[in-house]
Structure formats: structure tokens, C-alpha cells
Amino acid sequence: MIGNLIKTDLVLGVRSYVYPIYILIALAYGLMLMVFPEQYLPTMVPVFLVLEPGLVGLMFVGTEIFAEKKDGAIGALAVTPIEWRSYIFAKTLLLSVLSIVGAILIMVIGTSSFNGILYVIIGAFLCSIVYTLLGIGISAKYHDLDDYFVPILGVMVLSLLPFVHYHGYLTNEIWKLLYIIPSYPALYFFKAPFVEISGNTLIWSGVALLVWSVVAYYIAKIRFYKYAVEGLR
Known part of the structure; x- marks a missing residue:
């Protein structure tokens, strides 16, 4: 069942140019990084890496869900096996x-390297x-990108704050709360x-992201069913 859904989603994503655009954005990020002097890469590459799988993915999954709401694909979940x-x-x-x-x-x-x-x-x-699961959970309530823009902006700002803290610009003890944001362990x-x-740091970072995955799944499961499936019955 999941295999068929993945295949269908892939075909639809390619036909609608969503997935090709996703890859083109990654290509553009890579080309942009080539402009930076080598000494800036340890700072800039992680920023772009969080933007691509995390924040760009958050936006794209919301866009997909809006499109599938409009064409009735999600509504079919309420009446099909x-x-x-x-x-x-x-x-x-x-x-x-x-x-x-x-x-x-x-x-x-x-970086011109596989290291x-x-x-x-x-x-x-x-x-x-x-971030995909968070995107599914957050976007389930909305019907177009205009409504989804403010939540996206909020998540983007919060997710980029760990970079500021990591590089020593937010020094107050209260900013240690940023460790709970999923972009921090990813960093x-x-x-x-x-x-x-x-x-040990990498192991605990992996554990933190796995815990976040479970939390995000339950957020997605509850909100998606409430707003996207049950809400369309």
C-alpha cells in the first residue's frame, strides 16, 4: 500500500514540477555556495543544508497538501480503504x-568534496x-499558501535561531532553550x-531528532485527520 502511494505521489510530484523544482533549488544552493570563499563554507553550508531538507521541505509539503485538497485526493481518504x-x-x-x-x-x-x-x-x-511531519500537521488546517505563510515564517525564524546561538551571538542562559528546536541537533x-x-554529541543529536520525529508524527496524525480527512467528510 505504501509503495503504491509513494509511486503515485512521485508521479504527481514530477508532473506538477514540485519535485524537479525541489532538486533545482538544491542545485541553486550548491552553486551559490561556490561563490563563498572557502573559510566561510563551515558556516554557510550548514545553513543551506537546514534550509533545503527542513524549511524548503516544510513549504513544499504544505503546497502539495493544498493541491491535493483542491483536487479531492485527500477527501478520498475518508471514503476509501x-x-x-x-x-x-x-x-x-x-x-x-x-x-x-x-x-x-x-x-x-x-564544497567540491565528499568528505x-x-x-x-x-x-x-x-x-x-x-520538518515534513510538522509541515503536514501545520498545513492540514489551511487551504492555501497565503494562510500558511505566517506559520512557515514563524518556523523559519525559530529554526534559524540555533545558528545564531551556536556561533556565540546569544549568550544569555535563557537561550539554551534553543537546544530543543530540531534544527539544533541537525546542525x-x-x-x-x-x-x-x-x-556522543552526534549520538544524542540523532536521539533528539528521533524523539522529535515521534512528536511530529503525532502532531501530523492528529491534525491531519482532524482538519484534512474528517474536516472534508
Whole structure:
């Protein structure tokens, strides 16, 4: 069932140019990074890596859900044997795989190197799962991108704050609360190709992203069913 949903979603995403645009954005990010001097790459590459699998994915999954609401695809979940849970899993898995492709393009084109690519792949995959599920949960209530813009903007601002804290610009103790934002543990994976990150830090970062994945799944499950499936009956 999930395999068929992934195949259908992939075909629709390619036909609507959503997924090709997603990959083109990653390509554009990689080309943009080539302009930066090498000493700036350890700072700029992680920013672009979070933007691609996380925040761009958040926007794209919302756009997909709006389109599928309008053409009745989501409404069909309420009257067909297809489980809405399978729909969530299929979309999350597909976008997570696409995020890996995008992250590899950004890293390899931007740095002209495969060094640390495994860290990037793991971070992109886990980060994408979290933000895709959050995107499904948040966008389920809305019907177009105009309404979704404010939540996207809020998530983007919060998700970029860990970069500011990591580089020492937010020094008050209260800013340690930023550690709970999912982009913070993802940041350690994206910094690992450039600076030494301890194994324990990476393990705990992975655990944090897995915990966030569970939380985001329950948010997506509850809100998607309430607003997108049950709300269209």
C-alpha cells in the first residue's frame, strides 16, 4: 500500500514540477555556495543544508497538501480503504529521500568534496522527517499558501535561531532553550564535515531528532485527520 502511494505521489510530484523544482533549488544552493570563499563554507553550508531538507521541505509539503485538497485526493481518504497513516508515511519517506539527494547536491557542489557526506545524509534524512511531519500537521488546517505563510515564517525564524546561538551571538542562559528546536541537533550533523564533533554529541543529536520525529508524527496524525480527512467528510 505504501509503495503504491509513494509511486503515485512521485508521479504527481514530477508532473506538477514540485519535485524537479525541489532538486533545482538544491542545485541553486550548491552553486551559490561556490561563490563563498572557502573559510566561510563551515558556516554557510550548514545553513543551506537546514534550509533545503527542513524549511524548503516544510513549504513544499504544505503546497502539495493544498493541491491535493483542491483536487479531492485527500477527501478520498475518508471514503476509501487507503489508510491516512499510510499517506503520511509515504509522503514523509519520499520527501526524506529527496532531501538526501538535495543535501548531497548542496554539499558536493558547494564544497567540491565528499568528505563527511555520511553525516550530511543522516542529518538531512532525520531533519527532513521532522520538518515534513510538522509541515503536514501545520498545513492540514489551511487551504492555501497565503494562510500558511505566517506559520512557515514563524518556523523559519525559530529554526534559524540555533545558528545564531551556536556561533556565540546569544549568550544569555535563557537561550539554551534553543537546544530543543530540531534544527539544533541537525546542525551538529551538518557541522561535522568541517569541525570535530564528538561521537556522543552526534549520538544524542540523532536521539533528539528521533524523539522529535515521534512528536511530529503525532502532531501530523492528529491534525491531519482532524482538519484534512474528517474536516472534508
